[in-house]
Each structure stands twice: as structure tokens, then as C-alpha cells.
Amino acid sequence: MTENNVSNVLISMQGINKGFPGVQALTNVDFDLRYGEIHALMGGNGAGKSTLIKVLTGVERPNSGKIFLEGQEVSVKSPQHAQSLGISTVYQEVNLCPNLTVAENILIGREPMKFGRIDWKETNRQAREILLRILGIDIDVDRPLGSYSVAIQQMVAIARALEIASAKVLILDEPTSSLSINETEQLFQVMRKLKGENVGIIFITHFIDQVYEITDRITVIRNGQRVGTFDTATLSRMELITKMVGKSITVLDEMSKIKVETGKHISKELILQAKELGQAGAIEPIDLELHSGEVLGLAGLMGSGRTEAVSLLFGLETPDSGELSIDGKKVEKFSPYESIKRGLVLLPEDRKATGIVDDLTVRENIILALQAGLGWFKYLSLQKQYEIADTYIKLLEIATPSADQPVKNLSGGNQQKVILARWLATNPKVLILDEPTRGIDVGTKAEIQKLVLSLAEEGKACIFISSELEEVMRCSHRIAVLSDKKKVGEFSGDVDEHVIMQAMAGE
Amino acid sequence: MMKQNKLSTSWRNFTESKLFFPLLTLFIILIVDLITVPGFFSFQVRNGNLYGSLIDILRNASTVMLLAIGMTLVIATGGVDLSVGAVMAIAASVAALLMNPYVLAKELPPNLMQLINDPHFTYQPLWIVILVTLFVATLCGLWNGLLVAYIRIQPMVATLILMIAGRGIAQLITNGVRIQIFYEPYAFIGQGWMILPFSLYLVVVVYAIAWVLTRRTAIGLFIESVGINFRSSFFSGIDEKKIKLLAYAFCGFCAGLAGLVASSNIKTSDAFNLGMNLELDAILAVVIGGTVMGMGGRFSLLASLIGAVVIQAITTSMYAIGVPAFALQAIKGVVVILVILLYSEQVQVFFRNLNLRKEA
Incomplete structure (x- = not known):
């Protein structure tokens, strides 16, 4: 544990308690953030991370405890108040207006005026300049925000949070969970830049790699209590996970054994067969086969057509080419209801x-x-x-x-x-899981992965989609790779990670 | 000790249920009546039937109660039906026309003139009149449902169409004539008594149908699910369009029945005034009953019924206290504000904290 040097402490939260009916969400939690520091807040689902952030940003009032900002005791009354104090937050779910343009979203309420009216030309120019300066992205700011990917929307949210107030504290609540590798790197550059400007950043994420790449210190919370605050450089990954979960994870080793074991029992029978199944503009004609007892991984970058492909299988959309057979029967009517009747279900990507x-x-x-x-x-x-x-x-x-x-x-x-x-x-006979572990803590992640394999063992067939390649490889008997709305390859057995990555990149 | 805990838990469950606030409001209004209006709670028995101010409140509330039952389901799906007042007018016109189509003729032989003023004369038998009227009203509801669920027009806009066009249609049906209804058995629907007013039995029957439909089948769950998140519901295999269609159709059916009661009360089809602004009372009743307008989700039919009674109780009490008719709307507004305040999040949190403190 590190000692606090009083002079460089930006925020200090002391003895925070917060209870909801039936649950004690936070018990006596201390937390401090220094100037020019990136501080990871780690913990499982329901550990109390979000509640702590909500207390800091005025969304919730603590039952007891004190918050000091630059040595002054403050009581944060509302998110607006937090913002005026210099505490800006970017949430996991984008909190902007998708039907307004990017420029409007960034400058809403502060649009430049000319002759008592909004000067749209200037608004767009400023917005574009802000995005370029802060994030280094150049997009058409006159298009509705909703027409951009979640990643871009997230970036816009960050730009807005930073632009609104001269933020002393920036809280990023799982900002990277929907970003690609490049976009994440862009974000990290921004974070490093802000760090250089002495902004304190609280970074919440489930990606352990990212924590080690960018943060200076880590605070671990478990069951509403602080486990401790550690220097990132001196805490090993295994130690970190152990502290988060409260027990060491041996599940992962177990899993590869189960996978090999279940792989022997895959039946010859086809449970799902898609021939040239496609929908113009969404996904090009695709062939997929799935056997009972098999886990098929779908790998691909965001926007590669993974979600579009399974939308067709589940009947959310009606294909305009090809055909689909479940259990040997050709599918005529495409709808979720019919799919459920046929024994094919989809766990959708967007939980909320x-x-x-x-x-x-x-x-x-x-x-x-x-x-x-x-x-x-x-x-x-x-x-x-x-x-x-x-x-x-x-x-x-x-x-x-x-x-x-x-x-x-x-x-x-x-x-x-x-x-x-x-x-x-x-x-069901066939389970399609679209990003089942996104935004979920390590312990639960392993549980879900294990469950997928045990379902296969029972003879169910699964299609497993994840942005984390490692996870796809760990769970799947066979992997189909999508890139640019096309299936570009299929690999079975133990294949090298780099081969799949090359396929994903479209090479 | 144990017993007391159990009691406080059930008290807490009650205070957090949807019935609590409507009942509390009703209770307060009745207390005011008890103090200010002597004899407000007295009952008389005449010819074996019960009469009194309280019975009057219930009888006058019955049209809004009928509307509120259907409106509850529609609002629970996340929609609203502004057309119920107009559908009432359509229903009244259809019923009146079926009983007495002769008024449309330019000249009538004198013997027929005699006939239509006869309280025992009707062109179609009563059961056909009722069935056809309810069928037409249900069609109106289906039309709304079609626009909302399948053509995806916003509920407010979709039902506004029939709200405006409906009164025109009601006039077209009777060729612009206000048809007086002389047929005596028809008057029983709104004015008859069987110990209690007959219209109350209609309310009970429709309530029972709605309750069984929503609480003894999966329909209630699906309505709530669709109202809270129609996309998740669709992903779960619920046919959200059919659910919405059903809710609007049922709402139309209820409006039809309310139209029968109202026209039986005033013994005429009045395309202009019958059911005027009642859609607002119905929505208000549902809101007082705690179903969230615009958000949908959890609903309570019984709470909506109490909401309808609350509205009528306010009106009747004001008259009894001696508030002039022209001031009534303003006072109603004040009461509505108070009720809405009771539902606001701040007040709710205050009550919850009060409960928690009691337990601590």
C-alpha cells in the first residue's frame, strides 16, 4: 500500500458508506486520486465500483463519509454540480442524443451565436477542430451522431466531457468495452496527454491488459469494501485477479481439459446448416455448419458482420438469399418466435x-x-x-x-x-451467444465460458461470439472468421492465434 | 414481537403498492365531505334499491371506470388512446340508428311517427343493437392498434386521427341528426337499478374479464414486458405487435360500452357532446392509479378504477360543498397537481425513507 503525500492528492474520499434497501453497497470505502495520475478502479460485477463513482459524481448521496477536492471538503449535490467542480464523467453507455449531429452534441448549450442565431458554420468548424485537437479524429460533424459506430459515439462523449469544463478529474467508466484496438490506442494517447496536463483520471475497465498498459495505481473493491490500493508496477496480474475474485482462478486450466474432452463427442449430425445465407448491405452470402455438441466460435472485428450473421440465423432479419436448415428442416418463416419454437435462441449483444x-x-x-x-x-x-x-x-x-x-x-x-x-x-438445441461476457468481471466470465462447454457436453450446439480472440479460442472447437461482411476462413482444432488474427484483418 | 414485524411488513407492502395513493386520496376527499357536507354518507332504500351520494359517485363514475380499464392496458403498452371519447360518440350513433333508423327519412307516414315515440318500439332487438355497437367500437380500437403497432405511428398522433375524425363519423352515421332514444329497455343500461346501479355491474363484469385476461393468462405479463422494453420483448419471441393490437382493440370495446351507458343516460345520440373530454378523465384515472404515462410497464386495473372514482368524488364533493360549476375545472386542476406531486420521485423517496426509519 502506498502512502499519501497530502500535497499531491486531488480527490480524497474517506469512510464512504452507502446502502440501498436490502443491500449495503459500500462499507467504509476510502479512495484517493492524485494529480496527473491514471488510477484504475477494479472489482467484480456488483463490487461497488459504480456506486462509488455515483457518489463521487453526485448521482447518489452517501449515507456517511467525506469527500475532499483539493483539500476542501465538498458535498456533491448533483451531476451538474460535480461538473462545475471539475469532475467529468464518460459512462459506458453513451449518454448523448443520437438524432442530433455530432457538432450539436459537442457544443449543445454553448453554440457560437451570430445575430442572435446559432452560427452553424462556426459550430461545425469548432466541433471539428475540437475532435481533431483532442482525439485526433476527423469526421463529418454535420451527420447525426447515431449514424456513427458506438466507438465514435464514445469518442464524441469523451470530447464533450472534456470540452464542457476544464476538467480536473475525468472518470472513464468502461470506455473501451466497445472500442477497437486502434481506437483504444487513440483513447490512451488522449489519456496520456491529459495526464501530462495534471488531470487525474479514474479508469474503470474489465480489460486487465489495458490496466497494465496505462495506469499508475490500482484500487480493488470487493463486496463493497476496499481491498487495497496498489502501484500497478509492483502488482502481478495473478495477484490482482486473486484480489478481485477473492480466490485464485484455476478454472481456466480445467477448461481446456473439458474442451478436449467434449470435442470427442461432437456428433456427425448437422443441427444447423446455412447455405449462401445473406442479406444485401448487411452480410454477404455465408455458409455455416454446426453439429450437436459443438461450439463454433465466430471471430471478427467490430463491424465485420458477426452480429448481422446471427441476426439472420435467429430471424431478426429475413435473408434475401440462400437458405437455412435447422435439424434438417428448411426454415420458411423468419422471426424470433419461430426460432425459439425450432430450438434456436440468441443471447443478444446489447444487454440493456x-x-x-x-x-x-x-x-x-x-x-x-x-x-x-x-x-x-x-x-x-x-x-x-x-x-x-x-x-x-x-x-x-x-x-x-x-x-x-x-x-x-x-x-x-x-x-x-x-x-x-x-x-x-x-x-434450446442451438444457443447463439453474442458477446456474452462483455462488461463482465473475470470470475463470471470464466463461469460463463465453462457453462458454454458444459452445454456442449450435454449435446447442445453453440455459436460463440466475442471480441476477445483468446476467449473465442479457449471455448470453441471450430472457429469461423468474418471480415468485411464476409466469411474469410474457418479453422478447427488448435490453430495459432496469429493465423486467425491475419484472417480477421482481411489478409 | 414477531407478529408486529409481520404487521409492519404488510403495512409497508401496502404503502408501496399501487393501491395506496389512490386510496389515500379517496380517503382524504371523503373525510373532507364528512366534515363539510351533512348527510353525505347517508343511504336511502327505495323499492329495494340503494340511493345516496356515495352511490351517485359510483354511478357517475361508471363511464370513466369503463374507459379506464381499457386505457390502463393501452398505457401499460407504452401508448395512449385519445380517441375513446369520440369512439363513445360513434357507439352512441350506431346504437341510436339501429333502434330508430326512421328519423333519417325525409317524410314519415303518421302511423310510423307515432311508433317511434313508443317506449316499446325498437327497429332491431336490443341484443343486436348492443353486439353491433360493441363490434363497431372494437373495430375502431383495431384501427388505432393497426396504426400504432403495424404502421408504427406514435400513439398520440395515431389516436388523434380518430379523436378528430370520430365525431365526424358519428355525425355521418346519423346524417347529422341527433337521434332521441325512446326505447325504454335501453334506458336500463345507464339508469337501471338492481339494488345498485346496473352500470356498476357492467364495470364489474368488464373488470373481471380484463383481470382474467391479464392475470390468468400470459397477456398481462406480455403487455408489461412490451411496455417496458418492446425490443427485448421481441427478442424474447413475444409478438409485440399483436399485444398492442389487442390492447387498443380492448380499449375500443370498453369505449363502446361506455358509449352505450352514456347515451342511455341522456337518451340521445349526441355526436358533439357525448364523451367530450372523457379521454382526459380516463387517462387521469390511470395516472392516479399509478400506471406511468408514456413509459408503460407495471399496471393495476383496480388502482385505475379507484382513480376514476377519485375524479368523480372530487366533482360530486365540489357540487355538494357548493362550489359553482364554473370554478370546478380549476379546483379539479389543483387536486390533480396534488395527486401528481404525491407520485413525484422526491415524495416517493421521502415516504420510503420514512418506512426505512420506522424499521430501523
Whole structure:
């Protein structure tokens, strides 16, 4: 643990307590941030990272504890107040207006005026200049924000957060979870630049590599309590993970054994066969085959067509070429309902927008798809609903006070498990998992990976999509690589990581 | 000790349920009546039927209660139906026309003139009148649902179309004539008594249908799910379009029934005034009942019914206290503001903290 030199402490939070009905989210947490420091805040899902940030940014009021900014005690009343104090935040989910242009988003409320009206030319010029100066990206700022990728939107959010106030403190809450490698590098350059300007940066991420690449210190939180603050240079990765999870992870070794074992039991029978399946503008005609008991990895960069491909398989979109057979039967009607009936389900990429129904309880979320398959009138009895919900809460170790808890009160990882439970409850033959581990802590990640393999062992077929190549390789028996809306290769068995990366890059 | 804990838990459950605030509001209004209006709580029995101010409140609230049941489902899907007042007018016109189409003729033989003033005369039997009227009203609802669910027009705009066009349609049906209704059995719908006013039994039946439909089948869950997040619902295999269509159709059905009750009350089809502004009362009833307008999701039919009674109780109480009719709207507005304040997040948090402190 490092000693605080009082003079260079920018923010000091002392003895923060915060409780919600039924949960103590933070217990006596101390945290300090220095000038010109990049400080990682690490912890599993539901550890209390977000709550700590919310307390700092005035979204939540602590039950007790003090916050000092540059030696002065402050009580942060609201996010606006935090901003005026020089504390800017960029959240994981982009909090901008997608239907406004990029320039409007950056300069909203502070547009340059001319003759009492907004000077659009000047607005666009300034916005473009800001993006170039701060982030080094040059885009058409007159287009709606929503027409850009999530990555660009994230960058715009950062530019806005920095531009709004002369920020002393910048909080980045999982900014890189949807960024490509290049974009992440761009972001890091920005962070280093700000660090040079003495800005203190709190960096929340699940990517351990990035923590070691960019941060100076790490604070680990577990179960609402601070485990400790460490110099990044002196803490080994294994130590870090152990501190986060509270136990050492041996699961990973286990996993490769399971994979080899399950690989022997893949049946010859085709459960899913796509021939020249495609949709103009989204994905070029693609061939895919999947056997029972097999895990097929889909690797590719963001925008390579992974999500588009599985959207066709699940019937979210109707293909305009080729054909699809499930279990030997040709698919005629494409819709999620028909797919669920056929035993093919999709765990969507965007948990919040297309996964959870946040006001419904854990129980209702879990039985939702099963009930949808049964129709309006074959209503599952409450008793049966609780049975199913409790089974999966136990099986997947979903951390919730009860099955009647609204799912929005759960942490991200547990929400993901709830959606997984929703699909498992329909007893599917084919599971498509689109980024099932995104934004999820290391422990839960390993659990989900292991679950995928054990499902294969039971004879289910899985399609596994992830931006993390290592994870795809660890879980999949076979890997199909997409690039530029096309399938560019397929690899089976133990293949070298670089070969796949080359394929992903389109070489 | 244990017993007390159990009691405080159930008290807390009650205070956090959707029924708490509407009941509290109603309670306060009745207390005010108790103090200021002597005899407000008295009942009379005449011919075996019950009469009194409280019964009046319930009877006068029955049209809005009917509307509120349908409106609850629509608002729960994240929409709104502005056309229910106009659909009531359409229903009234259809019913009146079916009972007495002769008014449309330019000249009538004198014997027929006699006939249509006969309280026992109707052109079509009552059951056909009711069935056809409800069918037409349900079609109106289906039209709204079609626009909202399949053509994806914003609910406010989609139902505005019928809100405006509906009164015109109602006039077209009767060729611009206000048809008086002399047929005696029809008057029973809105004015009849079987110990309690007959219209209240209609409310109970429709409530029961809606309750069974939403709580004993999966439809209620699907409505809530679609209202909270229609994309997640679609991904989960729920046919969100059909769910919305059903909600709007049912809302139309309820409006049709409300139209029957209202026209039976005033014994005429009045395309201009029948059901005027009642869509706003219905929406207000649902909002008082705690279903969130514009957001959808969790709903309580019973709370909406209480909401409808609250609105009527305010009106009746004001009259009883002696507030002049022209001041009524303003006072209603004040009460609405108070109710909405009760629902605001700040006040809710205040109550929750109060509960927590009690437990601590």
C-alpha cells in the first residue's frame, strides 16, 4: 500500500458508506486520486465500483463519509454540480442524443451565436477542430451522431466531457468495452496527454491488459469494501485477479481439459446448416455448419458482420438469399418466435436494449421466452414459474435477494446470467451467444465460458461470439472468421492465434 | 414481537403498492365531505334499491371506470388512446340508428311517427343493437392498434386521427341528426337499478374479464414486458405487435360500452357532446392509479378504477360543498397537481425513507 503525500492528492474520499434497501453497497470505502495520475478502479460485477463513482459524481448521496477536492471538503449535490467542480464523467453507455449531429452534441448549450442565431458554420468548424485537437479524429460533424459506430459515439462523449469544463478529474467508466484496438490506442494517447496536463483520471475497465498498459495505481473493491490500493508496477496480474475474485482462478486450466474432452463427442449430425445465407448491405452470402455438441466460435472485428450473421440465423432479419436448415428442416418463416419454437435462441449483444426487461422481476425475466413460446393462454402457474426461476438462480449462481427482485437492481453480470437463464429455460438445441461476457468481471466470465462447454457436453450446439480472440479460442472447437461482411476462413482444432488474427484483418 | 414485524411488513407492502395513493386520496376527499357536507354518507332504500351520494359517485363514475380499464392496458403498452371519447360518440350513433333508423327519412307516414315515440318500439332487438355497437367500437380500437403497432405511428398522433375524425363519423352515421332514444329497455343500461346501479355491474363484469385476461393468462405479463422494453420483448419471441393490437382493440370495446351507458343516460345520440373530454378523465384515472404515462410497464386495473372514482368524488364533493360549476375545472386542476406531486420521485423517496426509519 502506498502512502499519501497530502500535497499531491486531488480527490480524497474517506469512510464512504452507502446502502440501498436490502443491500449495503459500500462499507467504509476510502479512495484517493492524485494529480496527473491514471488510477484504475477494479472489482467484480456488483463490487461497488459504480456506486462509488455515483457518489463521487453526485448521482447518489452517501449515507456517511467525506469527500475532499483539493483539500476542501465538498458535498456533491448533483451531476451538474460535480461538473462545475471539475469532475467529468464518460459512462459506458453513451449518454448523448443520437438524432442530433455530432457538432450539436459537442457544443449543445454553448453554440457560437451570430445575430442572435446559432452560427452553424462556426459550430461545425469548432466541433471539428475540437475532435481533431483532442482525439485526433476527423469526421463529418454535420451527420447525426447515431449514424456513427458506438466507438465514435464514445469518442464524441469523451470530447464533450472534456470540452464542457476544464476538467480536473475525468472518470472513464468502461470506455473501451466497445472500442477497437486502434481506437483504444487513440483513447490512451488522449489519456496520456491529459495526464501530462495534471488531470487525474479514474479508469474503470474489465480489460486487465489495458490496466497494465496505462495506469499508475490500482484500487480493488470487493463486496463493497476496499481491498487495497496498489502501484500497478509492483502488482502481478495473478495477484490482482486473486484480489478481485477473492480466490485464485484455476478454472481456466480445467477448461481446456473439458474442451478436449467434449470435442470427442461432437456428433456427425448437422443441427444447423446455412447455405449462401445473406442479406444485401448487411452480410454477404455465408455458409455455416454446426453439429450437436459443438461450439463454433465466430471471430471478427467490430463491424465485420458477426452480429448481422446471427441476426439472420435467429430471424431478426429475413435473408434475401440462400437458405437455412435447422435439424434438417428448411426454415420458411423468419422471426424470433419461430426460432425459439425450432430450438434456436440468441443471447443478444446489447444487454440493456435488447436483453433485459428492467422493471420485471428476475422470475418474470427468466420465464419470458419460455412463456412466449407457449403463447398467450398456456400460462405457467406461479408455482411453476418460481420453480424454474429458483432452479436457474441456483444453477447459474445468480446473486439476487429473491426471485421477485426487479432485474434492474442486479449487477451487469447477474443480469447477463438472468438472460442466459431465460434461454436455457426454453431448452434450446442451438444457443447463439453474442458477446456474452462483455462488461463482465473475470470470475463470471470464466463461469460463463465453462457453462458454454458444459452445454456442449450435454449435446447442445453453440455459436460463440466475442471480441476477445483468446476467449473465442479457449471455448470453441471450430472457429469461423468474418471480415468485411464476409466469411474469410474457418479453422478447427488448435490453430495459432496469429493465423486467425491475419484472417480477421482481411489478409 | 414477531407478529408486529409481520404487521409492519404488510403495512409497508401496502404503502408501496399501487393501491395506496389512490386510496389515500379517496380517503382524504371523503373525510373532507364528512366534515363539510351533512348527510353525505347517508343511504336511502327505495323499492329495494340503494340511493345516496356515495352511490351517485359510483354511478357517475361508471363511464370513466369503463374507459379506464381499457386505457390502463393501452398505457401499460407504452401508448395512449385519445380517441375513446369520440369512439363513445360513434357507439352512441350506431346504437341510436339501429333502434330508430326512421328519423333519417325525409317524410314519415303518421302511423310510423307515432311508433317511434313508443317506449316499446325498437327497429332491431336490443341484443343486436348492443353486439353491433360493441363490434363497431372494437373495430375502431383495431384501427388505432393497426396504426400504432403495424404502421408504427406514435400513439398520440395515431389516436388523434380518430379523436378528430370520430365525431365526424358519428355525425355521418346519423346524417347529422341527433337521434332521441325512446326505447325504454335501453334506458336500463345507464339508469337501471338492481339494488345498485346496473352500470356498476357492467364495470364489474368488464373488470373481471380484463383481470382474467391479464392475470390468468400470459397477456398481462406480455403487455408489461412490451411496455417496458418492446425490443427485448421481441427478442424474447413475444409478438409485440399483436399485444398492442389487442390492447387498443380492448380499449375500443370498453369505449363502446361506455358509449352505450352514456347515451342511455341522456337518451340521445349526441355526436358533439357525448364523451367530450372523457379521454382526459380516463387517462387521469390511470395516472392516479399509478400506471406511468408514456413509459408503460407495471399496471393495476383496480388502482385505475379507484382513480376514476377519485375524479368523480372530487366533482360530486365540489357540487355538494357548493362550489359553482364554473370554478370546478380549476379546483379539479389543483387536486390533480396534488395527486401528481404525491407520485413525484422526491415524495416517493421521502415516504420510503420514512418506512426505512420506522424499521430501523
